[in-house]
Amino acid sequence: MRKIIFLVTVFFFITGLLSTSEIWAQKEKGKPKLLRLTFYYPVGVAGPLARVIGEMTDKFNKEHEGRIEVVPVYSGDYDPTMQKVQTAIMAGNPPDIFMVEISELPTLLAMDSVLSLDDYVKKLGKEYWDDFFPPFRENAVIGGKVYGIPFQRSTPVLYWNKEVFKAAGLDPEKPPKTWNELKDYATKLTVRDAKSGDVKQWGVTISGGWNDWLFEAFVRQNGSFLISADGLTANFDSKESIEALDFWVELKHRLKVGPPHSTWGSTPPDFVGGRTALLYHSTGILTFLKRSAKFDFGVTFMPQKKTFGAAVGGANLMIAKKIPKERQEAAWKYIEWMSNVKNTAEWSAASGYVAVRQSAYDDPVMKEHVSKNPEYLVARDQLKFAHGKMMAKNFQKVREILKRQLDDSAAGKIVPAEALKIAQKEIQAVIK
Amino acid sequence: MRTQRLTSYSYLLLGLFFMGVFTFIPVFLSAYLSLFRWNVSSPEPAFTWFSNYLEVFKAPLFWLVLRNNFIYAFTTIPVSMCLALFLAILVNQKMGTIKSFYRVSLFYPTMIPMVAAAMLWVWIFNPGLGIFNYYLGFLGVPRIEWLYDMRYALIAIIIMSIWKNFGYYMLIFLAGLQSIPNHYYEAAAIEGAGGWKKFRYITLPMLAPATLFVFVVAIISSFQVFDQVFIMTQGGPGDRTNVLVFYIYQHAFRFWDLGMGSTLTTLFILGLLFAIWLVFRVIGRKVYYEV
Missing domain, CATH: 3.40.190.10 (Periplasmic binding protein-like II)
Incomplete structure (x- = not known):
């Protein structure tokens, strides 16, 4: 008999613990606004690229201290990343920001899970969007609407x-x-x-x-x-x-x-x-x-x-559709920051991926990098002959x-x- | 008496709770979901009776996958069991301190994680740099592309899996061998029985419970094969190493076809249950347990 009482106590103890953690989570919500965003990203090629993403994100978090904190989550190769993003979406708890292989866009749209970035992109004007190499833009657009910002791109x-x-x-x-x-x-x-x-x-x-x-x-x-x-x-x-x-x-x-x-x-x-x-x-x-x-x-x-x-190949930055508006706004701030000329140049020099923006090649860091290593320009030059990658549901x-x-x-x-x-x-x- | 029963049930409750949440509910849920069409094209589940099952049987790839898995089972099970028994008898001999060294080194592959072992074997099987071809070269075997050749990829997976699994079976056989009382052998020796006769009429029958256990475990593990395929070949080239669990994984988590994934899972569980029921029916009755 005593054992039953013991087990029952254990049971209530555990359920009690669970409910207090619930209360804790709510308290956290009540605090002055620090938006903590999750960012799932893959690394499609060999190299210490996860470290580079971490360092760049740290810089962003410092600039937005107390308001936005992006938590980058390395989610494996392209395929596992897509799986994790999809699982999270199905479970109703999507990562706020994610980067998946470009051909997956129609599948994500069929699941109604990607936010259209049209308004944000329009606000920045033509010189932002048109600065991306045209073939990179192709896989970010469906039905005239922009859903992703080119970032980790290759041929x-x-x-x-x-x-x-x-x-x-x-x-x-x-x-x-x-x-x-x-x-x-x-x-x-x-x-x-x-x-x-x-x-x-x-x-x-x-x-x-x-x-x-x-x-x-x-x-x-x-x-x-x-x-x-x-x-x-x-x-x-x-x-x-x-x-x-x-x-x-x-x-x-x-x-x-x-x-x-x-x-x-x-x-x-x-x-x-x-x-x-x-x-x-x-x-x-x-x-x-x-x-x-x-x-x-x-x-x-x-x-x-x-x-x-x-x-072309690689991955675009995207924002989940079914998250609160304020989180979307914060997520966009991160994407806008990551895709600015200086950062795309830095990312390209560190990784070997093509810099997605044309003006990145006028950036001093990039200029020095390619003058030492002209072979990094081959993929960029080949873009003149490149097309968007096939994509479908x-x-x-x-x-x-x-x-x-x-x-x-x-x-x-x-x-x-x-x-x-x-x-x-x-x-x-x-x-x- | 009543309270005693109550106490034992209360002990079982916790186990039953976890079994229920993580095993029984998912099993019945997937059986239920297998009746739905639920995938990227139809994001809301739609009830379609048994159409998923029909679709499974109609797909030529399913039969290729089944064939691959049966080839894998029919080679790995007998080879690793015979090897395990043979080596168990060998290391059970009296041979002094060197014995434990042998036991550990034979058991070693079982101790390392499957994923790590698979990564290792990717390099062992590498056609140009790997040691497997290097040693085969001494025997005059021409260079084989192993994991990159449709004819050999499955064989490579089989070789690796036998290496990985036989140590565990050996350990069970060894435990079985050590529980055979020595006086049987002494009696047999007095009657003038030789080594083979001792093996045939004492060792084998006395090992029957261990053998049955190993056999069932081997059947289950040979149909659960996944890690090595995932790491070494991803089912390729041309689906020649695609096996049942990998096929389920592809449908459920790559194609996000949950209806189809549930259907395959349900078929898989039913098939495995049937196989094990068959084993117990045919062989189980002949096994003699010493009480």
């Missing part, structure tokens, strides 16, 4: 190892400029073991993991697109897309001058380790390569077919469907025309 580029170029008798200062040259160079740069035929050095590695993003670049280079700008019509089985995939199959399967599959994280070390001569990857790994590679390497535009081309499903077909094609399990026909049918069904 894929081509890296080449100058030393192995020399060894293969190629001019180390002349990277391939066209698909045909790429094929030719990759063949010359592939080194096989004389006896076993094992590949010791691949000619070209088109990284897996985000191969859907790289594939979109190839389709752009061939003058076509994968999903219409409104996100409603799939266009995966166009003649141009089939040609692009067939080119991949030629490199990866028929000529065997590139690995058919790989992961996003494994290929930069492969390049550093001399396992591949050419590498397609994000401009975001440039800082990592510069620190790790013991050889001279170059960065250049991805080779062209009909034109140079790329789909259910984008995670779109990616899985496309990647499956890309992987199967590269292994020679299915011919490109058929693979893309399947992708077209399945993707159209999930985005409409």
Whole structure:
């Protein structure tokens, strides 16, 4: 009997504790206004970028002491970040500010969870919004309304190892400029073991993991697109897309001058380790390569077919819709501050991401940075040929469907025309 | 008598409370939610009877995932169990102080966290820099792309999982071996039984309860495989290492298709319960417990 009494006491003790913490929380609310905002952000590439975000945010918090405090929460890679943001939204407790992969915008809109920033942007006038590079702006706008501010943005580029170029008798200062040259160079740069035929050095590695993003670049280079700008019509089985995939199959399967599959994280070390001569990857790994590679390497535009081309990538800053107005206002102050010319320049110099605002390249910090490291300008210059990234509702499903077909094609399990026909049918069904 | 029963129930209450909140309610809730269409395209749940189930069975990918998982189960379970039994018998021999060293080193993979082990094996399997290919090279095996090759990726996951899991099974077998009274062996020796006969007629039957336990645990863990897939391959290349729990995770937390995720979860639980019921029905009755 005594035990029952004991258990009952414990039970009431615990519930009592819970209710007092409730009261505490209310007291906190009653205090003079300190708005504590949560900010979920991903880091899509290797490097101590979480520290940089922390330092920048500290500076902001000091400037707004007693009024606004932003708490940055590192939420992993792009995919886990989206998951955490979505979970929080579903639970009715969204982070005030978040940064998710740009193609997720239609999904977030379908969940009615992103605030339109139109009024804020308009207030700052044309010289604010028009200063962002046009292709970066594309993924921030749907139906004429602005929903995100570009911040952590990139494009894929081509890296080449100058030393192995020399060894293969190629001019180390002349990277391939066209698909045909790429094929030719990759063949010359592939080194096989004389006896076993094992590949010791691949000619070209088109990284897996985000191969859907790289594939979109190839389709752009061939003058076509994968999903219409409104996100409603799939266009995966166009003649141009089939040609692009067939080119991949030629490199990866028929000529065997590139690995058919790989992961996003494994290929930069492969390049550093001399396992591949050419590498397609994000401009975001440039800082990592510069620190790790013991050889001279170059960065250049991805080779062209009909034109140079790329789909931009990365993440935009957004504000949750279902939070009180005063929190939205405070969140905007943070975003406005983070996206000012000086901070975008600082962020770019620290991370290797492209500075999102054109005038950031006139900033003294940036000027010094790029005069020392001109390779950081390649991705910016490639923006002239870049487009917005495909985006649509259910984008995670779109990616899985496309990647499956890309992987199967590269292994020679299915011919490109058929693979893309399947992708077209399945993707159209999930985005409409 | 009454108060005694009351006391024991009150002890169970707390456990039941946590089981209820974190196990039973979610299980029944997901069974209920599996009847709804609830995803990005239909943010408000809509009741659709069993259409989710039909959709699961219609998807070719589901069957590929099921096939992958069965291949994984049918290879990891027998191999890791045989290996565990063999090594348990081996380290149970009299061999002095070196014994504990062996036991610890065999049990070591079980002690490190799965995520850390998976990260490690990503590098071990790296085609160019990894030691796995390096050692295979001495045996004249040509270079294999392991995790990046559709034909080998699942095999790589299987190898890694066997390495990770057999130590735990070995420990259970070892405990079972040590509880076998020595006089059985002495009696058998007097009757002139050799090593194999002792193993076949004493060790194996006496180990039956331990074996049954290991078998059930192995079945459950082979269908719960997730961490290593998540870290090492993300189900790729081309879904060749996609397994049931990863598939559920994709639907529930990547695609945010909660209806579909609930449906798959419900099917998963029913399937697992059926498998374990079958094991107890077919094998469980033959197991002899020494009281």
